[in-house]
Amino acid sequence: MKLLLENWRQYINEMEEEVIDTLRIFDFDETIAHTRSETRVKAPDGSEATLANQQEFEDYMSQAAANEGITDFDPIDALIEKGYQIDLSDFSIVKDPEEIIIVTDELKKFPENSKTYIMTARRGNSLGPILAYLDEIGVDSSKVRPIATGGESKGSVIANMIAQKKLPDGTSNIKRIEYYEDSDKNIQDVMNHICPEKLAELTIYKVVKTENGYILQHIGC
Numbered sequence: 001m002k003l004l005l006e007n008w009r010q011y012i013n014e015m016e017e018e019v020i021d022t023l024r025i026f027d028f029d030e031t032i033a034h035t036r037s038e039t040r041v042k043a044p045d046g047s048e049a050t051l052a053n054q055q056e057f058e059d060y061m062s063q064a065a066a067n068e069g070i071t072d073f074d075p076i077d078a079l080i081e082k083g084y085q086i087d088l089s090d091f092s093i094v095k096d097p098e099e100i101i102i103v104t105d106e107l108k109k110f111p112e113n114s115k116t117y118i119m120t121a122r123r124g125n126s127l128g129p130i131l132a133y134l135d136e137i138g139v140d141s142s143k144v145r146p147i148a149t150g151g152e153s154k155g156s157v158i159a160n161m162i163a164q165k166k167l168p169d170g171t172s173n174i175k176r177i178e179y180y181e182d183s184d185k186n187i188q189d190v191m192n193h194i195c196p197e198k199l200a201e202l203t204i205y206k207v208v209k210t211e212n213g214y215i216l217q218h219i220g221c
């Protein structure tokens with residue numbers, strides 16, 4: 001949470017200095033890069049599982065949360081309290097990354113009047129390795145602001161970013177959000193926060209893996 005707050009302060013300061021009307025927000029895992037990160041879990045009943053990708057992770061966690069009566073957006077902390085051992089250490093590094101070029105080509109553009117964020121559900125200790133990886137693949141990481149939500153709702157974080165820039169007439173000077181993401185759960189969450197009150201024009205680029213490589217699917221509201 002502390003890291004998130006420091007990012008906020010930085011965000012607000014920067015916004016006061018520059019004309020920004022577009023926020024470009026990129027997820028990291030399976031959006032900028034495919035990695036071999038796995039999550040190893042041991043449940044209180046002794047059963048063990050290795051979750052090899054985001055879908056397996058979300059399926060396992062939402063099933064376990066349902067079994068335990070947990071309703072948090074991100075049930076990880078509550079599951080750990082219930083005695084689940086959840087090893088997320090692969091997500092504090094960037095493990096065997098494969099760049100997703102259809103996304104990083106866009107990431108490298110840095111259009112005028114826009115600000116670029118990497119927003120990851122990873123914990124704060126992953127941000128250094130992510131920025132180092134960006135430099136490795138030729139993205140100027142000094143132009144990118146990283147935000148680790150630690151599993152908090154990305155939709156509520158983005159809605160707050162828009163709200164921070166309210167003008168006297170009640171509208172925000174953030175007019176446009178471009179959001180690159182692979183997770184259906186996060187896409188739905190962001191739409192739920194932005195679309196009903198049309199907080200900004202939202203264009204989502206959903207990263208989809210096909211037999212012939214990755215494609216971007218446009219979703220808007």
Ligand SMILES: [Mg+2]
Binds near residue numbers: 028030031054181182
């Ligand atoms: Mg992802």
